[in-house]
Amino acid sequence: MSHWIEDLLGVEAPSLLEHECRTIDQSRLSLPGPDFIDAVVTQSDRNARVLRNLSSIFQHGRLAGTGYVSILPVDQGVEHSAGASFAPNPDYFDPENIVRLAIEGGCNAVASTFGVLGQVARKYAHKIPFLVKINHNELLTYPTHYDQILFGQVDQAFDMGAVAVGATIYFGSPEADRQITEVAECFARAHELGMACFLWCYLRNSAFKNGTDYHVSADLTGQANHLGVTLQADVIKQKQAENNGGYNMVNFGKTSPLVYDELTSDHPIDLCRYQVACCYMGRVGLINSGGASSGSDDLVQAVRTAVINKRAGGTGLISGRKAFQRPMSEGVQLLNRIQDVYMDDNVTIA
Known part of the structure; x- marks a missing residue:
C-alpha cells in the first residue's frame, strides 16, 4: 500500500485500512470492476445507447x-451563490476553467449546469463526458425556501x-412528491x-436534525438511495453516512431492529456498506460527495472519504469545492490523490 495513504489517515489508518466488514459480506454485492457494465448493467433494460454513454x-x-469514477461537480454557483462558491478562486467564474480542471485532473466526467456546459460545449463535449445537472435549489429568493426546480429540458x-443528466431530490421534504x-x-x-442518469439522493427535513444531524444517518440515507434506484438512476450520489438510527430518533416510518443489530455497526465502512446495499446490493453504483472545503485538511478528508467508499463497495467520489476553491495545480493534485486511492490494489474491499 502507498505509505502516503497511511500517513494521511494517521491514527485512523489501522481502523480504516484493516477493517473487515462482518455485517453485509462483500460476496453478496455486485462490486465495481472492469467488467461491471458487461456483468451487471447489460442485464437491465437500459438500451444500447445508455450502455455506450455510461461506458464512456x-x-x-x-x-x-x-470500474471506479472520479467526477468534478460544479453547480454550487446556483446552489450556494456564485460569490460564495467562486470568490476563493475567481478564475472559476469562467466556465472554461471548470472543464479544464476536470480534464487536467483526470476525471471521468464533469458535472455542471446548462449554462456552464452549454457555454463551452462545442470546444469540450467531445473531449470529456458532460453530465448536465438539470435541477437546482435556488437560494436568491427571500425568505429562503428549499426546493429543487428544473432549469432546463433533457433534450x-x-x-x-x-x-x-443529473438531478437532486430532497427526500423527506414537503416538495419531494x-x-x-x-x-x-x-x-x-x-x-x-x-443518456445515463445520476441522482443526488439528499434528505431535507428539519425533523431529521435534533442535536445529531440524521440527514447523514445510514438508515435514512439508505432509504433515500433505495428510492433513487427505484427511479432507475444509473448511479446514486449520496453524502457518506456519519451516524445511524435516524428512523428511531424521528419515530416515524418503518424499519427493523435487524438494520441496527446485524446489517450495520458504528464503523464508518459498515455504515457506508449499508448505503451500498440499499443501491440494489451494488447493482447501481454509489458515489459519495466530497463535501465542503474546510481548508488545510481537505486532502485528508477527501482521501478518508475515498477509502471508506472504496472499502465499503462504492463506485467513487464526486468532489467539487475541495478542488476548485484553490489554485488549479492544487485542485489537480487533490483530484489525483482521490483517484490514487481507487487505483491502489492494496486498498481492498472490506
Missing part, C-alpha cells in the same frame, strides 16, 4: 477501465452532446435518448 464515463480519465442536454414525479419523467426521457 467509466472509460475516461485516470480511472478508465477500473437541451442531449443537444449539447451530454452523455448523462413533485420532485420525484419530475425526475422520473426526466430520467425516462434521458434513457430514451440514450
Whole structure:
C-alpha cells in the first residue's frame, strides 16, 4: 500500500485500512470492476445507447477501465451563490476553467449546469463526458425556501452532446412528491435518448436534525438511495453516512431492529456498506460527495472519504469545492490523490 495513504489517515489508518466488514459480506454485492457494465448493467433494460454513454464515463480519465469514477461537480454557483462558491478562486467564474480542471485532473466526467456546459460545449463535449445537472435549489429568493426546480429540458442536454443528466431530490421534504414525479419523467426521457442518469439522493427535513444531524444517518440515507434506484438512476450520489438510527430518533416510518443489530455497526465502512446495499446490493453504483472545503485538511478528508467508499463497495467520489476553491495545480493534485486511492490494489474491499 502507498505509505502516503497511511500517513494521511494517521491514527485512523489501522481502523480504516484493516477493517473487515462482518455485517453485509462483500460476496453478496455486485462490486465495481472492469467488467461491471458487461456483468451487471447489460442485464437491465437500459438500451444500447445508455450502455455506450455510461461506458464512456467509466472509460475516461485516470480511472478508465477500473470500474471506479472520479467526477468534478460544479453547480454550487446556483446552489450556494456564485460569490460564495467562486470568490476563493475567481478564475472559476469562467466556465472554461471548470472543464479544464476536470480534464487536467483526470476525471471521468464533469458535472455542471446548462449554462456552464452549454457555454463551452462545442470546444469540450467531445473531449470529456458532460453530465448536465438539470435541477437546482435556488437560494436568491427571500425568505429562503428549499426546493429543487428544473432549469432546463433533457433534450437541451442531449443537444449539447451530454452523455448523462443529473438531478437532486430532497427526500423527506414537503416538495419531494413533485420532485420525484419530475425526475422520473426526466430520467425516462434521458434513457430514451440514450443518456445515463445520476441522482443526488439528499434528505431535507428539519425533523431529521435534533442535536445529531440524521440527514447523514445510514438508515435514512439508505432509504433515500433505495428510492433513487427505484427511479432507475444509473448511479446514486449520496453524502457518506456519519451516524445511524435516524428512523428511531424521528419515530416515524418503518424499519427493523435487524438494520441496527446485524446489517450495520458504528464503523464508518459498515455504515457506508449499508448505503451500498440499499443501491440494489451494488447493482447501481454509489458515489459519495466530497463535501465542503474546510481548508488545510481537505486532502485528508477527501482521501478518508475515498477509502471508506472504496472499502465499503462504492463506485467513487464526486468532489467539487475541495478542488476548485484553490489554485488549479492544487485542485489537480487533490483530484489525483482521490483517484490514487481507487487505483491502489492494496486498498481492498472490506
